[in-house]
Amino acid sequence: MKMPPLLLRYAPLAGVLLASACVPPPSAPVAPAPRPAADGSVPVEGPGLVSAADPRAAEAGAQMLRLGGSATDAAIATMLALTVVEPQSSGIGGGGFLVTGDAAGAVSTIDGRETAPRAATPEWFYVGGKPLPYADAIPGGRSVGVPGNLRLAAHAHNARGRLSWRTLFQPAIRLARDGFAITGRLRSSLESFARTGALDPAARALFYGPDGQPLPVGTIVRNPALAATLEGIAARGADSFYTGDNAATLAAKVGTAPVNPAPMTTADIAAYKAVERTPLCGQYRTYRICGMGPPSSGATTVYAILEQLERFDMKTLGPASPVAWHLIAESQRLAYADRDQYLADADFVQVPVAGLSDPAYLAGRSALISESATMPTVLPGTPPGAKLAFARAEPQDENGTTHFVAVDRWGNAASYTSTIEGPFGSGLMVGGYYLNNELTDFNIVPDKDGKPTANRVEGGKRPRSSMAPTLVYGPDGKLRLAIGAAGGATIPAQVAKAIIGVLDWNLSARDAIALPVIFAPGGDTVFVERGTSLEAMIPALQKLGHAKILARPPGFKANAIERVGNTWRGAADPRSEGIAVAP
Known part of the structure; x- marks a missing residue:
């Protein structure tokens, strides 16, 4: 495959061995021609x-x-x-999942x-x-x-x-x-x-x-x-x-x-050790969604957003529908309320991970969502196994971060x-x-209303994260999508939105990532991406009951690889300098 000119400028190629191409037998399914973005x-x-x-x-x-x-x-x-090359966002002086x-x-x-x-x-x-x-x-x-x-x-x-x-x-x-x-x-x-x-x-x-x-x-x-x-x-x-x-x-x-x-x-x-954790996997429609559990809030929040939407016909509504984005925002409000209440380092506090991803619990949370109205108040739920010993903390701003994905010939x-x-x-x-x-991802103020917060600072503890590296498997058991994003607390919202774009709206991973971002982090304020179709939908969203809607500049950055037929296709956020490269 011919390398894009931008890579020819940067890539040190001398001495690199080209891997042999994997050519499918004549009987193998052939992927459809890639659609332009x-x-x-x-x-x-x-x-x-x-x-x-x-x-x-x-x-x-x-x-x-x-x-x-x-x-x-x-x-x-x-x-x-x-x-x-991206010292502002990541590196060996930081961490990851x-x-x-x-x-x-x-x-x-x-x-x-x-x-x-x-x-x-x-x-x-x-x-x-x-x-x-x-x-x-x-x-x-x-x-x-x-x-x-x-x-x-x-x-x-x-x-x-x-x-x-x-x-x-x-x-x-x-x-x-x-x-x-x-x-x-x-x-x-x-x-x-x-x-x-x-x-x-x-x-x-x-x-x-x-x-x-x-x-x-x-x-x-x-x-x-x-x-x-x-x-x-x-x-x-x-x-x-x-x-x-x-x-x-x-x-x-x-x-x-x-x-x-x-x-x-x-x-x-x-004394620092990297730890292999139990992955958090759940079913959304006919797909298996797998991600990172605590101290990341990514998998529980992404899965809650998706599962709470499963009873709605998102496919028929489509990405041009204000009702679809209203439903996504309402589901986010519920998921982020639970995130702020319960998620922290599970080595220090009891996080009800199984309860937060329990289908029956999420069905009960979903029942609070209406297609025609906005919830006046959103409070954390009580998932199975939860011990309400902690206060809910107010969310803090987070920035930075980078995400990348790789798939190999095997x-x-x-x-x-x-x-x-x-x-x-x-x-x-x-x-x-x-x-x-x-x-600073810990709660700077450790207590609220006379009770400690789960994500308070403690020696040796890992701060709660929003990072959400995710794998999606299809009904055939094969990997359908590998995805993640950067952007602090917006990460679960970005990832869930893109998964809906691929699975419900039949978009390519690139076009799903490029969809505008709506972000509703638990309170009554909804943020929409400035200069996009979502900003034009503000009057329609207000009619559905979202009284406080703010347009924010785009600063998002997601990357993905999807399987289409028998080949991999890359996706990078058009808002970023990202790119996909084949060997």
């Missing part, structure tokens, strides 16, 4: 694929597939490359979410007896959790890797050493988030000029410190990140940060969401990579 482009397809938010990272993953690597190998190489599935439909999930230092207390973000405003809690050391991405990668590679650990690092090392061009999205982030993006002198030297302004689009940036860090981890393994010089430097950086210094120890870092899939939380995380840089600000 709304923008007229034709989707990328092949026997294996990688879709990511940056072309250079997607190409790094595709190189692993060409070399005979697995979907897991490709996903790890993509994550490492994104550390270099990985959902993998094999050709037989067996699903596994790995939790690489960051942890709070052991010294952390429920009032971790209090100064002088008062909670810090959310924006003031982000920069500096107090927001940094122990990074999890490299432990996650090592765990996944040991279980499902085919190439050597060192091989996975080579594209990222080349990008860091030889240089990469600043894109429009990166520069926009550098402009908008200069407070955190330029907090560290090393970051200022990389991305800002002597006048204090971000370097222009197209400027080639070389990050030799990151190249050296990656070379060391490639040679010595993930343990070298969590012990020795890197761990000591990381702990010192957090403890001596110019803003909000905090006690993180080398023992905190060395039918294995990897859906991986990675993050450093806000753009440029805490603003602290160690060894050429940014440190996360994940701890």
Whole structure:
């Protein structure tokens, strides 16, 4: 397959071996010709694929597939490359969740979410007896959790890797050493988030000029410190990140940060473990939906949104119907109310996961939804197994994050969401990579109405996440769709919307991702994407009872791969710089 011109500009192709194509026998079903997207482009397809938010990272993953690597190998190489080229969103200084599935439909999930230092207390973000405003809690050391991405990668590679650990690092090392061009999205982030993006002198030297302004689009940036860090981890393994010089430097950086210094120890870092969790799977119509359980709220929220809509004829309503979007918003309100009440790190609090995904419970929640009216008030339900020992917390803003997916020639899939939380995380840089600000995903105020909240800060705890890497299996038991998104608390809403687009509205994955986003996070406010058909539907939605509707600018970023016939087709959000690449 001919490579797009954008990739020819970035891809280091020398020495790469082309994988042999998988040609189906004459009796095999042939996939229909790919339909052009709304923008007229034709989707990328092949026997294996990688879709990511940056072309250079997607190409790094595709190189692993060409070399005979697995979907897991490709996903790890993509994550490492994104550390270099998309530093505002993800990287080895953060964490993530990985959902993998094999050709037989067996699903596994790995939790690489960051942890709070052991010294952390429920009032971790209090100064002088008062909670810090959310924006003031982000920069500096107090927001940094122990990074999890490299432990996650090592765990996944040991279980499902085919190439050597060192091989996975080579594209990222080349990008860091030889240089990469600043894109429009990166520069926009550098402009908008200069407070955190330029907090560290090393970051200022990389991305800002002597006048204090971000370097222009197209400027080639070389990050030799990151190249050296990656070379060391490639040679010595993930343990070298969590012990020795890197761990000591990381702990010192957090403890001596110019803003909000905090006690993180080398023992905190060395103790970090990625954990294989039980996947959360449920049935939506004739499809099996699988995702990540706690500390992620992704799978429970996505599944609740879908299952609460199952009794409605979404197919007949279609994407042009205001009633369809009204129903989606109402289902979101219920799902997010439960999310805010119950979801947290299940190693610290009892999360009623089975109850939240119980079909009978969700049918009862669905009965609260009307096609012709809006619920005046939405409260959390009482799922089976719930112990209402905690107060419901108000949702907080979240930003940043990236998602990428890979499938290989053997039918294995990897859906991986990675993050450093806000753009440029805490603003602290160690060894050429940014440190996360994940701890602001905890509830800054730990109590409400005299009761603790489930997602309060505790030492060693993992903050609740909205990340929702998802796999969808068809009635034939084969993978139909691998998908995920970025965008903080909007992630479950984006993923559920796209799944409805594919399964109910018969859209391609690309066109389903491109659908406008409606976001109703539990209260009475509904957000619609500005400049889209949803903004034009505001009067119709108001007639259905949605009194408070706000249009918000698009800032969404999703990636997917779908199976059509006997081939894979890639999808990337047209709002992003993302792309799908075939080996």
